Amino acid sequence: MTIRHTLALAMLSAQIALAQNDPIRPPARPLTISLFSESVSLPTFKGFLRRPNLGVRIGTEFYYRNRPGSQLIQTLNVGFYHHRGLQSGLYLNTELGYRKFIGGFFAEGFVGLGALGLSQQLRRYERTETGDFRPASRWMLRAMPSVSAGVGYQFGRQTTMPVTLFTRYEAFVETPFSNRGIPVLPHSALHIGTRFPVNP
Amino acid sequence: MNLSAYWPALLGLLMGCEPLAVPQPTPLPCGLSAYARHPRHQTYLTELQQYRQQSVAPGSILLIQKPGEPRWIGAVGKANLEHQTDIQPCGQFRVGSITKMFVAVAVLKLAEQGKLRLDDRLATLLPHTAGRIPQADQITLRHLLSHTSGLTDPPNESIRYQLRIVDNAPERFSLTTDQLLDTYVYGKPLHFTPGTGWRYSNANYWLLGKLLEQQTGKPLQSVLNDWIFKPLALNDTYIEVRDDSQLVRGYADLYGDGRLFDVSHWDRADSDGEADGGIISTAADLATFAEALFGGKLLSDAWLTEMLNHTRLPSCPNGDCEYGLGVEHWKTGLGLAYGHNGGSVGIEANLLYFPHNRGVFVLYKNNGNGSDKRLMDRLMK
Numbered sequence: 315m316t317i318r319h320t321l322a323l324a325m326l327s328a329q330i331a332l333a334q335n336d337p338i339r340p341p342a343r344p345l346t347i348s349l350f351s352e353s354v355s356l357p358t359f360k361g362f363l364r365r366p367n368l369g370v371r372i373g374t375e376f377y378y379r380n381r382p383g384s385q386l387i388q389t390l391n392v393g394f395y396h397h398r399g400l401q402s403g404l405y406l407n408t409e410l411g412y413r414k415f416i417g418g419f420f421a422e423g424f425v426g427l428g429a430l431g432l433s434q435q436l437r438r439y440e441r442t443e444t445g446d447f448r449p450a451s452r453w454m455l456r457a458m459p460s461v462s463a464g465v466g467y468q469f470g471r472q473t474t475m476p477v478t479l480f481t482r483y484e485a486f487v488e489t490p491f492s493n494r495g496i497p498v499l500p501h502s503a504l505h506i507g508t509r510f511p512v513n514p
Numbered sequence: 515m516n517l518s519a520y521w522p523a524l525l526g527l528l529m530g531c532e533p534l535a536v537p538q539p540t541p542l543p544c545g546l547s548a549y550a551r552h553p554r555h556q557t558y559l560t561e562l563q564q565y566r567q568q569s570v571a572p573g574s575i576l577l578i579q580k581p582g583e584p585r586w587i588g589a590v591g592k593a594n595l596e597h598q599t600d601i602q603p604c605g606q607f608r609v610g611s612i613t614k615m616f617v618a619v620a621v622l623k624l625a626e627q628g629k630l631r632l633d634d635r636l637a638t639l640l641p642h643t644a645g646r647i648p649q650a651d652q653i654t655l656r657h658l659l660s661h662t663s664g665l666t667d668p669p670n671e672s673i674r675y676q677l678r679i680v681d682n683a684p685e686r687f688s689l690t691t692d693q694l695l696d697t698y699v700y701g702k703p704l705h706f707t708p709g710t711g712w713r714y715s716n717a718n719y720w721l722l723g724k725l726l727e728q729q730t731g732k733p734l735q736s737v738l739n740d741w742i743f744k745p746l747a748l749n750d751t752y753i754e755v756r757d758d759s760q761l762v763r764g765y766a767d768l769y770g771d772g773r774l775f776d777v778s779h780w781d782r783a784d785s786d787g788e789a790d791g792g793i794i795s796t797a798a799d800l801a802t803f804a805e806a807l808f809g810g811k812l813l814s815d816a817w818l819t820e821m822l823n824h825t826r827l828p829s830c831p832n833g834d835c836e837y838g839l840g841v842e843h844w845k846t847g848l849g850l851a852y853g854h855n856g857g858s859v860g861i862e863a864n865l866l867y868f869p870h871n872r873g874v875f876v877l878y879k880n881n882g883n884g885s886d887k888r889l890m891d892r893l894m895k
Contacts, residue, residue, distance in 0.1 A: 355674070439773060
């Protein structure tokens, strides 16, 4: 690295430090929190309340376009669910979505991709060099494509602190999966949640 | 809001997720010495070990019965990986669809007694199916026994059925046969007009189980117990739901990565107690059953012939559907064999009888991934 490069880097660092000391507060960031019931199933609304497998998701949104009547959104979320008798999942995902407002009401749709860390409740075994089997880690990492759609209502739209209530149906899969020719294990989740701005 | 404090709690939840408990079986008093003195013991054992390795099964059981040599039963590997329990030649296992042979025999015994006819119609035999199953007035008892009814096959065709077991095995386990029929069969279209095609369907045998109970006024387990298990002294065979901690456990590679999951509770939820695949048995009991059935001790010659007759339809390859009434026809390198395959997520079982030499072959493994059965051709020569 030359002296010129070092000086440039130092100046850049100083600018960042100055910016962080800027007394002007940065804009509030939306925080989304939802509770959801998860099931292993093809898309369906049945069974979510019969034997709920509970989960929680927390995330935020970034806007490619933010107009009074519509938003083009990128989300970033972390979530956790516990499916009794099968697995627990901790995931990080991002979604691209569109939200259309009619007054305070809105409808939205998203497609997403994430990484899903699983802790399996089924016992798992791996083969040894001698052909026997020994216990294997219950942890797995899987890809998690998703699609979702929801509706909601935003209170206080004209204020600086709008609060949103929403419900969303999400279908996601864990993949790779391979049993009887089925390449994915489908999951469904029904969310209810809220979104509100927080100051970082 | 300080969220960072919540993540250790979530991670704790994830790590605290306990695996399902696997009960420890008690050791079986299962003598090996008699089979160890068999003249071909080492040959058979080596073949079985190779088969287990090639089929990536934790354990496997083989029974060979041929003229000129005593019965041989061997077992290699593990019945229960959690407790590293050795699989035993006398170990009890789920036989899957081999159950259909037993149920077909019971139905044919009713026919033999003149209480049923093979041309009787489903809508007449089980009136509540009329209007719920399309063309129930055209589906005959023969169609149900031979898989020519055209009925849908939820365990193999319905992803919803399969996912329900994964999602909530206890719930599926609690469903009655009536509830299964109501949810997955009634109101569903037939694959073809009854009698014009062949398509394997477990639903045929759900209905046959109901029919046996209705005709005899007894639960299915009592019918099979009174007519088959007790008379043949199949003391390690049953169909009713019992504690399954002593059974060989089932395993499956669910993610295609070579690692096996213990899926015994899925197999239990799918089949225990059901007429399509609920029997628990041993290799020896299965062989005794095959000997008795094909030796004419369970059915008269005329009804055994009826059971074994080929189902012939233009829609089957070369016109032969390779199935009789609850019996598969296997075209092996040694000629035609009769029997049945049984498979589930975590197990595979085969029972074959070779009429040309009255040989019996039983092969079981606790991985439901299918297998190469050329072993049979080599060993049954």
